[in-house]
Amino acid sequence: MDKFLIKGPAKLKGSVKISGSKNAALPIMVACIGYPGIYTLNNVPDLRDTRTITKLMQAIGCKIHSNKNTFIINSIDCNNPVAPYDLVKTMRASFYVLGPLLSRFKKAKVSLPGGCAWGPRPVDFHIKAFEKMGINIALDKGYVFADGELDSTVINFKTSSVGATGNVLMGCTNLDKEVIINNAAREPEIVDLCNFLTKIGMSIDGIGTSILRIKGIPNSDNKTRKITYDIIPDRIEAGTFLIAALMTKSEITLNNLIVDHIQSIIDKAKEIGAVLSMHSKNSLTIKYDKNIKAIDIKTDIYPGFPTDMQPQWISLMSVCKGESKVKDTVYFDRFSHIPELIRMGANIKLDKNIATIKGVETLSGTEVMAGDLRAGAALVLAALCAKHDTIISRVYHIDRGYEDIESKLKSLNVDIVRLK
Ligand code: EPZ
Numbered sequence: 216m217d218k219f220l221i222k223g224p225a226k227l228k229g230s231v232k233i234s235g236s237k238n239a240a241l242p243i244m245v246a247c248i249g250y251p252g253i254y255t256l257n258n259v260p261d262l263r264d265t266r267t268i269t270k271l272m273q274a275i276g277c278k279i280h281s282n283k284n285t286f287i288i289n290s291i292d293c294n295n296p297v298a299p300y301d302l303v304k305t306m307r308a309s310f311y312v313l314g315p316l317l318s319r320f321k322k323a324k325v326s327l328p329g330g331c332a333w334g335p336r337p338v339d340f341h342i343k344a345f346e347k348m349g350i351n352i353a354l355d356k357g358y359v360f361a362d363g364e365l366d367s368t369v370i371n372f373k374t375s376s377v378g379a380t381g382n383v384l385m386g387c388t389n390l391d392k393e394v395i396i397n398n399a400a401r402e403p404e405i406v407d408l409c410n411f412l413t414k415i416g417m418s419i420d421g422i423g424t425s426i427l428r429i430k431g432i433p434n435s436d437n438k439t440r441k442i443t444y445d446i447i448p449d450r451i452e453a454g455t456f457l458i459a460a461l462m463t464k465s466e467i468t469l470n471n472l473i474v475d476h477i478q479s480i481i482d483k484a485k486e487i488g489a490v491l492s493m494h495s496k497n498s499l500t501i502k503y504d505k506n507i508k509a510i511d512i513k514t515d516i517y518p519g520f521p522t523d524m525q526p527q528w529i530s531l532m533s534v535c536k537g538e539s540k541v542k543d544t545v546y547f548d549r550f551s552h553i554p555e556l557i558r559m560g561a562n563i564k565l566d567k568n569i570a571t572i573k574g575v576e577t578l579s580g581t582e583v584m585a586g587d588l589r590a591g592a593a594l595v596l597a598a599l600c601a602k603h604d605t606i607i608s609r610v611y612h613i614d615r616g617y618e619d620i621e622s623k624l625k626s627l628n629v630d631i632v633r634l635k
Pocket of ligand 1: 307338376
């Protein structure tokens with residue numbers, strides 16, 4: 216397993232191009248299964264997770280050609296509505312195939328997601344929604360066995376869920392009747408999925424709001440799709456590099472992002488004293504200013520402060536003057552980064568889902584281990600501003616969600632080496 220060796224403290228300079236969004240690419244790739252066609256997807260990030268979903272889609276019968284960030288997906292001959300455990304266990308997002316498989320084949324055998332790096336992360340919202348749409352679901356030997364005809368209904372999610380909203384949306388691909396989702400997720404990645412599904416012929420009212428009125432591709436229309444679509448940039452990668460600038464007291468420019476998608480992060484960065492200048496809706500410069508101070512935050516569903524930025528923010532607060540509290544209201548046990556940050560000298564106390572951080576002068580490098588994707592990102596950030604060298608193990612977690620991270624950091628003047 217690869218490790219990163221990072222020499223701290225680093226002074227970043229230059230600019231970085233933000234890659235396509237992992238959490239938009241994964242559902243949009245899977246959505247191509249729902250209707251036969253040849254789909255050209257641009258700006259797909261080249262990640263472990265997009266490679267995993269490619270393998271799963273090929274097992275289902277898709278033909279996929281990719282060169283770096285362009286994927287050509289031919290789903291015309293899909294014929295195997297099965298998602299095996301050995302592929303699903305490495306990535307929870309594989310569960311997204313349930314919707315398109317049911318929509319197109321009226322049956323599916325999908326492994327329940329394996330244990331994620333934190334929490335049980337159930338899929339009960341997905342299952343209840345499809346049952347409400349008329350599907351028979353049996354759980355047996357760790358698999359979901361689903362079959363039946365999806366029908367029109369109203370889905371009321373008691374908690375907003377990105378995955379369950381996406382799965383139901385894709386389940387409606389071939390349903391020429393209305394389905395309403397109340398309390399739908401509004402994340403930009405779900406908006407991107409809705410825009411893709413609209414482009415292939417579905418009609419969706421309320422995109423970007425928490426009430427979606429959905430109608431699938433009309434039964435009268437059965438021509439094979441030939442679609443090209445550009446995936447949105449990754450807002451969490453953008454937020455991660457923004458924090459890297461603050462932790463290293465640097466000034467860098469982010470390009471090819473959607474500034475609007477990281478407004479909650481920008482607001483918090485301004486609140487602690489960062490200086491931001493927007494060059495366009497896709498480019499900004501973030502500059503550390505001397506009086507960075509600690510503030511409390513709590514994560515929330517979009518457009519609130521994203522839980523996927525909680526670990527990175529805790530890293531930042533670890534080296535900001537003052538005391539702060541970070542509360543994660545989406546996940547209550549997504550804190551595997553905290554013990555590792557403490558080993559680097561951070562002063563953090565965790566009580567249930569609230570971390571209390573007392574900023575320290577500097578962190579010091581040592582050997583640490585990435586527990587999951589964003590915890591790994593938090594450790595990279597800490598290593599950038601720590602004295603001496605840091606060795607981060609299990610970087611395969613980081614490779615799931617950050618494209619070419621070491622070459623991007625090197626181009627920002629960071630001394631980072633991947634140890635095979
Ligand atoms: C998506 O996961 C993202 N993953 C996660 O990003 C992100 O943290 C999460 O949304 C929240 O924004 C992808 O898009 C591939 P949820 P998802 O369903 O869909 C509970 C990253 O770092 N829940 O919105 O799994 C759940 O436990 C990853 O890129 C149920 O109880 O998240 C959580 O507490 C990590 N039952 C809350 O709802 C269900 O059936 C929100 O989860 C589904 C979810």
